[in-house]
Amino acid sequence: MEIIYLYDGSFEGFLCCIFDSYANREVPSDIVPEESASPSLFETRFIVTDKSRADRVFRKVTALSGEAALLLSRGFLTCMEHREMHLYRLVAKLLREGPGFLRNLADETLLPVLKAVRHLEGEAHLLRGFVRFSDYSGILGGEIEPKNHVLPLLRSHFCSRFPNEQFFIYDRTHREALLYAGAKAIIAPLDRFEMAPPDETETSYRRLWKRFYDTIAIKERENPRCRQTHMPKRYWNTMTEFQSEEYFISGKSSEISNRTDTLPTVSITAD
């Protein structure tokens, strides 16, 4: 009998799906977050999230292979299609065969997860450089549009870089924000958000940066294809040096965002 598992979208919820599948001795034909589930002919079942069950699954995976545990938690952050089923199969194979197959990097169960995690880590690596902050009276704020959930991977880098600052990074794709203040960092869902207009100091720095960017290129060596290979266009949207003229004028609301909904800037509290 075909059955689809629905869960609350959290990592713990997903681990509980694995737990239930073993408890019920059945293999789901798909595992999807409840909110993105489409009507289907198959039977569906909502799996309730239970922290202790989730912990049991994760502990078991960790005991078998620390590397697999890392792939599991990182894999869950990726934008891989059917990521839940790929991860489910990985865990199932691990429980069935033990960790030996993890050495074979071309293994058909492992490879898709490896590729997705490499993609995630690659994107996080690029964004460590491509994030652009603006200074809003002492608070640094920036926006990104990543394909994967990169905020958990950016957290430690930016926290150790700016330990005495307050900053936030808003992920437009997944509508969540990394907030840091007073040596504490949280990642929280944030539905609507728009940047405040920049002041005079801020726009002058933007102009300085734009000018530096334009000047540092050697005309005789121009090579747009090479640039795009290293820095795909989908990142340009949120980078200072590729914004239109209004972005460099103070008082104008930030043109970096092209959405229509408005909301005052987030206030940052450390808790």
Added chain:
Amino acid sequence: MELLEKLTILSDAAKYDAACTSSGVRRGYREGYIGNTSSSLAGCCHTFSADGRCVTLLKVLLTNRCVYDCKYCVNRRSNDTRRAAFTPEELAELTIGFYRRNYIEGLFLSSGVFRSPDYTTELMIQALRILRETYRFNGYIHAKAIPGTSPELVEQLGFLADRLSVNIELPSESGLKSLAPDKTKGAILAPMKQIQTRTAQGKEELVKYRHAPKFAPAGQSTQMIVGATQDSDLHILRLTQGLYDRYRLKRVFYSAYVPVIENTLLPSLDTKPPLLREHRLYQADWLLRFYGFRAEELLDEQTPDFNPLVDPKCSWALAHLDFFPVEVNTADYETLLRVPGIGVVSAKRILVSRRAGRLQVEDLRKLGVVMKRAQYFLTCRGRMAEGLRFTPDSLLLNLVAAERPALPSSGMEQLSLFGA
């Protein structure tokens, strides 16, 4: 003069410096300081300029005033160009402003020679002091050591910077004599030697005292201009090899000469920068640093220049067909690295994966091996890829066809020079 104008003049004057890396040192959070250095081995690129080069540091000159008159340089004394200088305070503030906005990974500070090498270096030290001590900056700093600076000042500079570099400028002494009459080989090599000795000494001290201050922890690099003189690739590569061996350099950078002035000693103004040649030199440089090749293996007196049609590793493989095919299931790491299409990453993956079971040809692509090149040079379980037919002659053609789309665009124009 306004800051925006200064920045324009002084970054324009610094743009020909190739080095813009933030690699070689990992430094995390430090209480009361701002900044860290990238945890990634490869450093961190913050953007890519229109010429496709990585921008990671704020690359500027402290001043473009210069008492020297090097013929290939835009900042030479006799050139009629606008001059500017940052004050040390101004530059430190600008760096922090950029750094907080995550525009940059740190500062790359170079300078024209203002009054004297010592005077200029003192100004640079002042700027870096303000940055490190007043702003408590813990990020990356790359500083230029100017030939002719007294050792005491180089010493101070080294304790403020992560990386130091002294530019070789031109690959031969005769080139220096005719084009950079104010510089000598001795004056360039002296600080290089000093930096090397001091870094080694610093490492010893660190063993004894855990908190000993670090001297240029990211080591030193250098740069030379390619195509302004008649030096062959062989000469350049031998020099590079020597620098890695004798001076323990982290990197040697090559900069394709962009004509900036009409001079009978230099290529004419309408000469295109030799980008393909620069590309080949970088490929060979990688082979020296990561693949266990030596300069003498890649070039010799009979073929003193690289083949524009295929990369240096393919060239080597074509000249050593008796070395191949390599059996991927048994070959050691060094041997795997000699196969065109297998790189450091895929070689390591092969080593891991073959412990889980014997590899098949289909697995190799999944491990990241570039099969369009590698297939001619390897076997899996004693067999080559299915249906592969080639002779030594068609092999060259196949390899050329495999690489052509990836070459820099101006490469095609250059090919005609060699009568391809």
